[in-house]
Amino acid sequence: MIKTLLGFGLAAVAAAFASSTASAQEFRLNFGHYLSNSPFVKVEQDFAKRVEERTDGRVKINIVYSGGLGKDSELLGLVGRGAIDMAAIVPGYYGDQLVYSKALQTPFVFSSPAQAIEIANYSFSELQPFKDEMERLGVHRLFHQPVDPYYLTGKTDACKSLDGLQGKKIRTFGSLIPHMMSAVGATPVTVPAGDLYEAVDRGTIDYSFVNLGNVNVYRLYEAGKFTCGPAMNIAGHLVVIGDRTWQRLPDDIKTIITEESVQAQKDYVAFVESSVATSSEAIKAGGGEIIAISPEMLAEWKEKTPDLLQMWVDELKGRGEGEGAAAVAQAWRERVDQ
Numbered sequence: 001m002i003k004t005l006l007g008f009g010l011a012a013v014a015a016a017f018a019s020s021t022a023s024a025q026e027f028r029l030n031f032g033h034y035l036s037n038s039p040f041v042k043v044e045q046d047f048a049k050r051v052e053e054r055t056d057g058r059v060k061i062n063i064v065y066s067g068g069l070g071k072d073s074e075l076l077g078l079v080g081r082g083a084i085d086m087a088a089i090v091p092g093y094y095g096d097q098l099v100y101s102k103a104l105q106t107p108f109v110f111s112s113p114a115q116a117i118e119i120a121n122y123s124f125s126e127l128q129p130f131k132d133e134m135e136r137l138g139v140h141r142l143f144h145q146p147v148d149p150y151y152l153t154g155k156t157d158a159c160k161s162l163d164g165l166q167g168k169k170i171r172t173f174g175s176l177i178p179h180m181m182s183a184v185g186a187t188p189v190t191v192p193a194g195d196l197y198e199a200v201d202r203g204t205i206d207y208s209f210v211n212l213g214n215v216n217v218y219r220l221y222e223a224g225k226f227t228c229g230p231a232m233n234i235a236g237h238l239v240v241i242g243d244r245t246w247q248r249l250p251d252d253i254k255t256i257i258t259e260e261s262v263q264a265q266k267d268y269v270a271f272v273e274s275s276v277a278t279s280s281e282a283i284k285a286g287g288g289e290i291i292a293i294s295p296e297m298l299a300e301w302k303e304k305t306p307d308l309l310q311m312w313v314d315e316l317k318g319r320g321e322g323e324g325a326a327a328v329a330q331a332w333r334e335r336v337d338q
Helices: 002-024 039-054 075-081 101-105 113-126 128-137 177-182 193-202 212-217 243-248 251-285 295-304 308-317 322-336
Strands: 027-032 059-064 086-089 139-146 150-154 169-172 187-190 207-211 226-232 235-242 289-292
Touching (some): 027 075, 039 059, 039 212, 039 251, 059 251, 075 086, 075 235, 101 113, 101 308, 101 322, 113 139, 113 235, 113 251, 113 322, 128 322, 139 243, 139 251, 150 212, 169 177, 177 187, 177 308, 193 207, 207 212, 212 251, 235 243, 235 251, 251 289
Parallel strands (some): 169 187, 169 207
Antiparallel strands (some): 086 235, 150 207, 150 226
């Protein structure tokens, strides 16, 4: 009898220990990122840490940088199929799939990074085409990266005028941003962010076009001394979790992740607003020179460029999405004009 009771007791202790261990390591979420590990993604690191702490270790978010879980052009498919759990997705890299989300990277629509994020939050929570797009691709949006303003960086200061951009090869991405460059006689060239230093240094392109924070992170001021801007405000990548992963999470964990996503969104906007000054100081300390684009130059640039939001609407008409796109464009114009 004693041996039997002792056996039951040991079994119970072992079961309790196994249950505790399983609970502590219940969900390991692999998060594929296209960017390198840098202070520029600290908000996402803090988000992952807070989720782990608030779930008492039941959730561990494993962020893998620099395309370690998939290239920037592969991550959306991987997370949608459940091959990975989470990903940072650049809408402009998926122009044929994220037909609505990519409009958040339209030049000359938003006046600031904060406004771009306000419109993004509104769109995904209130506009049906954005909800339908996420459902169709099998992903759930958590939050957006606001991007500090975009600047041109190259070896000469010709970027300080529109005439100086004529004939120059300038980095772009997506389907809409190239029109911004061709409108002033420049040649758009697609170059991944991680290849910009070499492209500027070797003269493959005359100017990179990336947010100021990444001019600093990638040390582009070493390849090209002159940085001109700001020239564009857009929303950056969106952080998503696959529907398959989301559906298997308990409700309490979903609530924690949702709450921390809201906090991460607020933290990101505050971070971007403060990072411009920090990046500017670092670029100048590294020998770079920042040249401010005048409001007059920016207004002329916008005037020369076709209405890119309407161009996006016209594009979606050919996909049978004209009515939805027109409603989105109208809602955006009303909100940005408020």
